[in-house]
Amino acid sequence: MNTEKKSTIKRKKIITAAAAVFSQKGFHQAKMDEIATKAQVAKGTLYYNFSSKSLLFSATVTEGMETIISQVREELVSDLPFSDHFRLLVSTMVRLHIKHNDLTLICFNEISSGIDDGVLEEIRKVRTRFIDFIAELLTVGQAKGYIKDIDVQLAAVALAGIIDSVCSHILLNPRKTSRKKAVDTLHEILSSGFLKA
Amino acid sequence: MNTEKKSTIKRKKIITAAAAVFSQKGFHQAKMDEIATKAQVAKGTLYYNFSSKSLLFSATVTEGMETIISQVREELVSDLPFSDHFRLLVSTMVRLHIKHNDLTLICFNEISSGIDDGVLEEIRKVRTRFIDFIAELLTVGQAKGYIKDIDVQLAAVALAGIIDSVCSHILLNPRKTSRKKAVDTLHEILSSGFLKA
Amino acid sequence: MNTEKKSTIKRKKIITAAAAVFSQKGFHQAKMDEIATKAQVAKGTLYYNFSSKSLLFSATVTEGMETIISQVREELVSDLPFSDHFRLLVSTMVRLHIKHNDLTLICFNEISSGIDDGVLEEIRKVRTRFIDFIAELLTVGQAKGYIKDIDVQLAAVALAGIIDSVCSHILLNPRKTSRKKAVDTLHEILSSGFLKA
Amino acid sequence: MNTEKKSTIKRKKIITAAAAVFSQKGFHQAKMDEIATKAQVAKGTLYYNFSSKSLLFSATVTEGMETIISQVREELVSDLPFSDHFRLLVSTMVRLHIKHNDLTLICFNEISSGIDDGVLEEIRKVRTRFIDFIAELLTVGQAKGYIKDIDVQLAAVALAGIIDSVCSHILLNPRKTSRKKAVDTLHEILSSGFLKA
DNA sequence: GATGAATGAGCTTTCATTCAT
DNA sequence: GATGAATGAAAGCTCATTCAT
Numbered sequence: 001m002n003t004e005k006k007s008t009i010k011r012k013k014i015i016t017a018a019a020a021v022f023s024q025k026g027f028h029q030a031k032m033d034e035i036a037t038k039a040q041v042a043k044g045t046l047y048y049n050f051s052s053k054s055l056l057f058s059a060t061v062t063e064g065m066e067t068i069i070s071q072v073r074e075e076l077v078s079d080l081p082f083s084d085h086f087r088l089l090v091s092t093m094v095r096l097h098i099k100h101n102d103l104t105l106i107c108f109n110e111i112s113s114g115i116d117d118g119v120l121e122e123i124r125k126v127r128t129r130f131i132d133f134i135a136e137l138l139t140v141g142q143a144k145g146y147i148k149d150i151d152v153q154l155a156a157v158a159l160a161g162i163i164d165s166v167c168s169h170i171l172l173n174p175r176k177t178s179r180k181k182a183v184d185t186l187h188e189i190l191s192s193g194f195l196k197a
Numbered sequence: 198m199n200t201e202k203k204s205t206i207k208r209k210k211i212i213t214a215a216a217a218v219f220s221q222k223g224f225h226q227a228k229m230d231e232i233a234t235k236a237q238v239a240k241g242t243l244y245y246n247f248s249s250k251s252l253l254f255s256a257t258v259t260e261g262m263e264t265i266i267s268q269v270r271e272e273l274v275s276d277l278p279f280s281d282h283f284r285l286l287v288s289t290m291v292r293l294h295i296k297h298n299d300l301t302l303i304c305f306n307e308i309s310s311g312i313d314d315g316v317l318e319e320i321r322k323v324r325t326r327f328i329d330f331i332a333e334l335l336t337v338g339q340a341k342g343y344i345k346d347i348d349v350q351l352a353a354v355a356l357a358g359i360i361d362s363v364c365s366h367i368l369l370n371p372r373k374t375s376r377k378k379a380v381d382t383l384h385e386i387l388s389s390g391f392l393k394a
Numbered sequence: 395m396n397t398e399k400k401s402t403i404k405r406k407k408i409i410t411a412a413a414a415v416f417s418q419k420g421f422h423q424a425k426m427d428e429i430a431t432k433a434q435v436a437k438g439t440l441y442y443n444f445s446s447k448s449l450l451f452s453a454t455v456t457e458g459m460e461t462i463i464s465q466v467r468e469e470l471v472s473d474l475p476f477s478d479h480f481r482l483l484v485s486t487m488v489r490l491h492i493k494h495n496d497l498t499l500i501c502f503n504e505i506s507s508g509i510d511d512g513v514l515e516e517i518r519k520v521r522t523r524f525i526d527f528i529a530e531l532l533t534v535g536q537a538k539g540y541i542k543d544i545d546v547q548l549a550a551v552a553l554a555g556i557i558d559s560v561c562s563h564i565l566l567n568p569r570k571t572s573r574k575k576a577v578d579t580l581h582e583i584l585s586s587g588f589l590k591a
Numbered sequence: 592m593n594t595e596k597k598s599t600i601k602r603k604k605i606i607t608a609a610a611a612v613f614s615q616k617g618f619h620q621a622k623m624d625e626i627a628t629k630a631q632v633a634k635g636t637l638y639y640n641f642s643s644k645s646l647l648f649s650a651t652v653t654e655g656m657e658t659i660i661s662q663v664r665e666e667l668v669s670d671l672p673f674s675d676h677f678r679l680l681v682s683t684m685v686r687l688h689i690k691h692n693d694l695t696l697i698c699f700n701e702i703s704s705g706i707d708d709g710v711l712e713e714i715r716k717v718r719t720r721f722i723d724f725i726a727e728l729l730t731v732g733q734a735k736g737y738i739k740d741i742d743v744q745l746a747a748v749a750l751a752g753i754i755d756s757v758c759s760h761i762l763l764n765p766r767k768t769s770r771k772k773a774v775d776t777l778h779e780i781l782s783s784g785f786l787k788a
Numbered sequence: 789g790a791t792g793a794a795t796g797a798g799c800t801t802t803c804a805t806t807c808a809t
Numbered sequence: 810g811a812t813g814a815a816t817g818a819a820a821g822c823t824c825a826t827t828c829a830t
C-alpha cells in the first residue's frame with residue numbers, strides 16, 4: 001500500500017508538471033527534461049510511468065479535462081430560474097476556461113501539430129467528450145423548453161468555439177477587455193444573437 | 198521583366214508549399230526539407246528567399262490572410278436586402294474558411310507553440326488584422342441599423358471563434374455534418390441566439 | 395567511486411581527442427564528428443559533457459595549459475648554478491612546447507579566428523596565465539640578480555614568442571634544424587643578444 | 592587597354608577588401624559574401640577573378656607580404672652608424688608589423704587552420720620568403736661584423752617571432768604598453784639578451 | 789566581363805529514448 | 810522502483826561554388 005501510494009504521488013507530480021509545461025510551451029516545445037525538473041523527478045522516472053512523451057501528453061490532457069468537466073457540473077447545480085441559470089452557465093464556463101487555460105489551450109489549439117496519430121485520436125476523443133458534455137447541458141435546456149430547437153451537437157461546437165475565442169482574447173488583451181464586459185457581451189449574443197429584433 | 202517574374206514565381210511556389218505543409222503538420226513538425234521538396238526547389242533556396250523557418254512561416258501566414266480578407270471583401274459586395282446580406286456574410290465566411298483551411302488553421306491554432314517571439318508577434322498582428330476586418334463589417338451593419346449595439350471588437354472575436362470552431366468540426370466530421378446544415382444553424386444562432394423568444 | 399571515475403574517464407577521453415583534433419585542424423575545421431569518433435563516444439556524449447563546441451574548445455585549452463604550466467614548474471626545480479639554470483629553462487620550455495605542440499599551437503595561433511566572444515576571452519586569459527607564469531620566473535631571476543632590469547611582462551611576451559616561433563620552425567623543418575642547435579641558438583640570443591660585444 | 596585597366600582595378604578592390612576581412616575574421620570565418628560587399632562587387636566577380644576562396648586568400652597574402660617586404664627594404668636604406676641602424680631595423684619592423692597587422696596576423700597565425708593543402712604550401716612559402724628576407728638583413732650585418740656568428744636562418748625565425756609576439760601584445764593591450772617602451776625593451780633584449788653582463 | 793539566384797553537401801545542435809546500475 | 814549518463818537520428822541552417830543570362 002505504501003509503495004503504491006508513493007508511486008501514485010510521483011505520477012501526480014509528473015502530471016501536474018507536465019500540464020504546466022505543455023500548456024506554456026506547446027507539445028513540441030515542451031522538453032522532457034524540463035518536465036522532469038519541474039516534477040522533481042529523474043528523467044528515467046518519466047519513462048517508468050509513461051512510456052512516451054505522447055502518452056504523457058495524452059494522459060495529461062485526458063485527466064485534466066475530466067477534472068474540468070466535473071467542476072463545471074458541480075458549479076452548475078443550482079435552483080436559479082432559467083434566465084439566470086443560462087447566465088451562470090456562460091460565466092462559469094468563462095471562469096473555468098480561464099482558470100484552466102493551460103488545458104483548454106492544449107485541448108483546443110494543439111490539435112494539428114503533428115503528434116503521433118494514435119495520441120491525436122485520443123486528444124480528439126477528449127475534445128469530443130467536452131463537446132458532448134456541453135450538448136448534454138443544451139439538451140436539458142431544450143427539454144425544459146428554454147433552448148431553441150437546433151442541432152445540439154453543432155450548437156455545442158459553436159458554444160465551445162465562441163467561449164474559447166473570447167477567453168483567449170481576454171487573456172491576450174487583459175487591459176482592453178474586462179472579464180465582466182466579455183461575459184455580458186457573450187451572454188447577449190448567445191441569448192438573442194447579433195441582430196436587432 | 199522576365200527575371201523579376203521568375204523570382205516572384207519561385208517565391209510563390211515556396212509560399213504555397215509552405216502553407217500546405219505548415220497547416221498539415223503545424224510549425225514544429227513541418228520540415229524545411231519537405232517544404233523544399235514540395236516547392237520543387239533546393240533547401241538553400243528556401244533560405245535564400247526567407248532567412249529562417251520562422252520568417253517563412255510569418256510570410257506565409259501574413260500573405261495568405263491578406264488574400265483571404267480581400268476575397269471576403271470582394272464577395273460581400275452586393276445589393277441584397279440586409280437579412281439576406283447577413284446570411285451571405287455567414288456563408289461566405291464559412292466557405293472561405295473551409296477553402297483556405299490551411300491558413301485559418303495556422304492562424305487560429307498555432308498561436309502558442311513556442312515560435313520566435315518576434316514572429317509570434319507578427320502572427321498576432323495578422324490575427325488582429327482579421328478581427329479588425331470583421332469588426333469593420335459589423336460597424337457598417339450597426340450604422341445601417343441592423344446590428345445590435347454591442348462591443349464590435351468582442352463581437353468580432355466571438356464571430357471568428359464560432360465560425361472557426363464550426364468549420365473545423367465540419368472538416369473533421371464531414372459525414373456527420375453537411376455544410377448547409379452548419380450554415381443554417383450558425384445563421385440561426387448568430388441572428389437570434391440560443392434562447393426561445 | 396566507480397561511477398564518478400567512469401564519467402571522469404570519458405571526459406578525459408573527450409578532452410584528449412579534442413586537443414588532438416583542434417590542434418591538427420584548427421577550431422573551425424575541427425568537426426565534432428571527428429572528435430567523437432576519436433574519443434570513441436557518440437556525438438551526443440560530447441554535448442552531454444560540454445554544452446557547445448566553443449566550450450569544449452575552451453575547456454581543452456584551459457585544462458591543457460594548466461598541465462603544461464605545472465610540468466614546467468616541476469622540471470625547473472633544481473640546484474644548478476644560475477647560468478646552467480637559465481639554459482635549463484630554455485631547453486625545458488622548448489621540449490614541453492614541442493611535446494605539447496597541440497595545445498601551444500591552439501593557444502598561440504587560434505586567437506583571432508571568429509570564435510564566440512566569451513570563449514575568446516577565456517582563451518586570452520589562458521594565454522595571459524602562461525605569460526604571467528613566465529614573468530614570475532623572470533622576476534625570480536631578477537631578484538637573484540641574474541636577469542636584467544627590464545619590464546618582465548614584455549620580456550615574458552617576447553620569450554614566449556621567440557620560443558613559439560622557433561619550435562614551430564623546428565616542427566615544420568625537422569630535417570633542416572636539429573633541436574639541439576635550436577636550443578643553442580636560442581640560448582645564445584636570449585643570453586647576450588644578436589650583437590657582438 | 593581600358594578594359595584591362597578596369598578589371599585590374601576590380602582585382603585590387605577585391606584584394607583590399609579580402610585583406611581586411613581575412614585578417615579581421617580569419618580564413619574560415621571570412622565569408623565570400625562579405626568580401627564581395629566590401630569590394631562593391633557581385634559575388635560572381637570574385638570567382639571570375641579568383642577561382643576559389645583559397646586562391647583568393649593565397650593571392651591576398653602573397654601580394655600583401657611582397658608589399659611589406661619592399662616597404663621595409665625602402666625604409667632601411669640609410670647611412671646611420673650600425674648601432675643606430677639596428678635600432679632602426681627593430682622600430683621599422685615593429686611599425687610596419689603594426690601598420691599591416693591584417694597581413695601579419697594572417698601570415699603568422701592562420702597557418703594551421705585547415706586550408707587546402709596546396710594553398711597552405713603557398714602560405715608557407717610566403718612566410719619563408721619573409722624569413723629569408725630577414726635572414727638576408729642579418730647576413731649583411733654579419734658581413735659588416737656587427738652581428739654575432741649565429742645561424743641566420745634560426746635567428747631570423749626568432750626575430751620574426753619575437754616581434755610578432757610583442758606587436759600582438761601591444762595591439763591587445765594598447766593602454767598598458769606604449770609602443771616606445773616596447774621598442775626599447777625589444778632593442779635591449781635583441782642587442783644584449785636577458786642576462787646581466 | 790559581370791552578375792546574383794540557385795544549389796546541396798555538410799555542419800552544429802537538440803532531445804526523446806534506452807539501459808546498466 | 811528509480812536513476813541519469815549515454816545515445817544517434819534528425820533537423821535547421823550556412824556558404825563556397827556554379828551557371829544562365
